[in-house]
Amino acid sequence: MEIITSNMRNVVADDGTVLWQCALCQKIVKSKNHLREHIEGQHLNVTYPCSECDKTLCSRGALRMHIHRNHKKVNCLSPTL
Numbered sequence: 001m002e003i004i005t006s007n008m009r010n011v012v013a014d015d016g017t018v019l020w021q022c023a024l025c026q027k028i029v030k031s032k033n034h035l036r037e038h039i040e041g042q043h044l045n046v047t048y049p050c051s052e053c054d055k056t057l058c059s060r061g062a063l064r065m066h067i068h069r070n071h072k073k074v075n076c077l078s079p080t081l
């Protein structure tokens with residue numbers, strides 16, 4: 001969605017770290033994905049319905065966390081042995 005990328009701004013911190021800022025509310029986050037999720041959830045009201053139950057989450061990250069906690073279907077987080 002172009003409305004998302006058009007509201008994403010790069011900001012450079014004092015130590016040279018590149019951060020991402022939401023142009024709609026000036027919130028600054030550390031990663032592009034976090035900012036995308038922030039804009040989708042906070043400003044566009046994009047929701048992510050869980051495929052396992054009736055719950056609807058406000059971000060991809062929250063949905064992933066919800067599935068991991070409630071349905072235990074995510075295996076890619078297992079530590080390598």
Ligand SMILES: [Zn+2]
Nearest residue numbers: 022024025027
């Ligand atoms: Zn924002």
Ligand SMILES: [Zn+2]
Nearest residue numbers: 050052053055
């Ligand atoms: Zn669920």
